[in-house]
Amino acid sequence: MALALLVPGGRGQLGRDVAAAAPDDGLVHAPSSAELDLTDASAVADAVAVFASTARDAGFRPVVVNAAAYTAVDAAETDAERASEVNAAGPENLATSCREHNVPLLHVSTDYVFPGDGTRPYEPTDETGPKSVYGRTKLDGEQRVLSTWDRSWVVRTAWVYGQHGNNFVKTMARLATTNDTLSVVDDQVGSPTWSLDLAHGLLELAAAVSSGSTPPRVLHATGGGETTWCGFARAIFTELGLDPTRVHPCTTADFPRPAPRPAYSVLSGKAWADAGLTPLRHWQTALTAAVATHAVP
Ligand SMILES: NC(=O)c1ccc[n+]([C@@H]2O[C@H](COP(=O)([O-])OP(=O)(O)OC[C@H]3O[C@@H](n4cnc5c(N)ncnc54)[C@H](OP(=O)(O)O)[C@@H]3O)[C@@H](O)[C@H]2O)c1
Structure with a gap:
């Protein structure tokens, strides 16, 4: 049975790629x-009610x-x-309505929930x-979300870029046209993620949970x-046929920002893999594909 997807935030960077990646046989x-x-x-409540009944009436799994x-x-x-309203109260509203209509919920979250002082990749249970x-x-x-509805899953991701929206890849491409050299922080470590790859992963998870799988x-x-951001920037320059040595490493302390960033948030x-889900490809392979298909910049 095909899927019906309701994607709040559907005009954002990830939301648009989830919609684009969804199979044609669904809603x-x-x-x-x-x-x-x-x-x-x-x-x-209204949107989830209408969505759930429309999907089921048409023979789809919502x-x-x-x-x-x-x-x-x-x-x-x-x-x-406001950040709390959107990032905490909003998802709780969604989970409450999903529980009401027995609709599985995938909720996207972030590496920034971690302090960033680790030295090995964070496990979901850390x-x-x-x-x-x-x-x-x-x-x-x-x-x-997790405490409201037991058919909800949290998927944390990081360093997302894609076709739609402002992101680091587009910023680097733009700055490359105006600056001879750039300084980019080299003391924050993470994993760049193409939103289209993440979208496919979310769709795989959606199919699994809607057919009764119960991954963590x-x-x-x-x-x-x-x-690092500097390593990512250099890779972007290389993909664009530019000289990566134009990107110079600097430290977080050189560019203080209002919000602290985790130093290490891999x-x-x-x-994910143990649950039988397909691992997302290596960030460099994904970047090559994203540039080759003109998804970015
Ligand atoms: N971007 C990253 O590097 C990154 C890293 C880790 C995790 N994530 C997570 O990945 C998810 C997708 O992020 P993204 O990069 O696609 O962000 P994005 O491009 O900023 O998209 C977020 C969308 O949410 C919408 N939105 C804001 N307030 C809303 C509300 N009250 N009700 C409904 N929609 C609302 C925004 O619409 P408006 O523009 O109209 O406000 C926007 O379209 C988020 O959960 C984010 O926390 C992102």
Whole structure:
């Protein structure tokens, strides 16, 4: 039986790729924040009710994939109330309505729930400890979703870039046209993730849980391997046919930002693979494919 997907945040970077990657034999509704505001509990209740009954009447298995979030990491430091509404109360509204209609929920979260002082990839069961308002609100959202509805799954990802929206790849490509050289931080380690690869992973998970699989409720899905922002920038330059030595390493201390970033936030994909889900490809292979298909820049 084919899937029907409701994708709140459907006009965001990831939401648009989830909709694009969805198989043609199903149904997809990917509303913008104006069409479905997760902080409006009654709008969420109505939307999930209509979605669930439309999907089932048409013979599809409904799944909600939440791609909506307050993602302005620095702005969140001085806008904590709104960040909490969107990242914690909103997902709780969604989980409540999904429980009401017995619809599985996949909720996307972030590496920023971790403190970033680790030395090996974080497992989903590792202790969290967000350092930023964004990370705290996302962790709160995870906990509310998991405790509200037992057919909900949290998928943490990291360093996402894709065709739609502003991201690091596009920023590097733009700066390459205006700056001879660039300084990029070389003391934060993570895993770049192409949103289209993540979208395919989420769809695989959606198919699994909608047919009764019960993987662990918190999973990690990022591009394989790891690098620093400087390493990522150099790889972007190389892919674009530019000289990567134009990118110079610097430290986080050289570029203070309002929100602290984890120094090390590589997420282990072991639980994902152990659950029988296809690991996302290595970040460098994905970047090559994303540039080759003109998804970026
Ligand atoms: N980008 C990254 O590097 C990264 C890293 C780790 C995890 N993540 C997670 O991945 C997920 C997708 O992120 P993304 O990169 O696709 O972010 P994005 O491009 O900023 O998309 C987020 C979407 O959420 C929508 N939204 C905001 N407030 C909303 C509300 N109250 N109700 C409904 N929709 C609302 C936004 O709409 P408006 O633009 O209209 O406000 C936007 O379209 C998020 O959960 C994020 O936390 C992202």
